[in-house]
Amino acid sequence: MTTGEASGPLAGCRVLELGSLIAGPFCGQLLGDFGAEVVKIEDPGRGDPMRQWGNQADGFSLTWPIIARNKKSVTCNLRDARGQELVRQLAAHADVLVENFRPGTLELWNLGYDTLAAINPRLILVRVTGYGQDGPYSQRAGFGSIGEAMGGVRYTTGNPDHPPSRTGISLGDSLAGMFAAFGAVMALLGRERTGRGQVVDSAIYEAVLALMEALIPEWEIAGHRRERTGSVLPGVAPSNVYPTADEAEVLIAANGDAVFSRLCDAMENPDLAAHPRYRTHQARGEHLEELDKVVGEWTSLHASEDILDRLHAAGVPAGRIYTAADMTVDTHFKAREAIVRLLHPHLGEFPMQNVAPRLSATPGRIHSLGPELGEHNEAVYGSLLGLDPAQREKLAAEGVI
Incomplete structure (x- = not known):
């Protein structure tokens, strides 16, 4: 079991996570794995849909404890002007803000980069979307599956005599979140030289495209179009x-x-x-x-x-x-602690994949499972922003937090 306070190379870095589902929150998960304090901002009424999505046990999500591990949960109605003001106040104390709304949404809420940078010039805004912040498709709704199709991995996955297939995971979302986390760390390093933050623009289709090897020059230079080839790669045997x-x-x-x-x-x-x-x-x-x-x-x-x-x-x-059954009994998995187990308040011992990659001197680790909705309202709004109990009670009663 891995418990205790956060540590790692990002210890001392505070991240506000405004996104939901997978793409933005996976970025937050990776940053939290390596020690960042991730404050997840959720809708007061229902929270992140990932609390309900996916397979469950005894009514509890088996995905939420993983994607929200190492995070704090505070509730805030981003559609209310008072909630937007709370985010601006929190941004003054943050290093990174992660969001995965459609482009322009933050600006409608007076939370765009220009506004936030005026409050905190060192803030890094990480934006994860289907198509990016600009371009003719930027305003389209974009899910991971569409990014996988547009980025090329769907066309090349599966058997040639069947329609394009998919992997059994949300690959596009996770890739966009991974590149977003990489971008956040690069921006933090850049800030060490410039003293200023910047915008990280991670598009799902571009994250998929980045993995497509020589797909583009093969077509444009050699006139070769990669096709679905099932379990083999053409020209690679055995x-x-x-x-x-x-x-x-x-x-x-x-x-x-x-x-x-x-x-x-x-x-x-x-x-x-x-x-x-x-x-x-x-x-x-x-x-x-x-x-x-x-x-x-x-x-x-x-x-x-x-x-x-x-x-x-x-x-x-x-x-x-391997299936999950093989992984949980494999001696190599055990020796390297590739699967760790924490105590879930309702489900008991909870297994999940460990932090990757491994750092020899400042390793990441998992110190908590996904939190209850609003579990850290008092700690964040009270201790960080200085709102007294009466103020917090009033905001809660009026649906702001």
């Missing part, structure tokens, strides 16, 4: 999922010359590495299907553990396709 005698699935990635030679030795077929059709990377790629058949015929004769023992001993990258 690198696929192969059947086993115990009906498991083993992924083997042996497309490099030296690695392929080691695979052939482990298969007790060393002459295969010298075969003209498989001797070079290009040759193997040209005969991908027949080479996959050769490897698959060998794996189908052996149990998965036997295959993996042989390949690991030979220095061939290989592994089973």
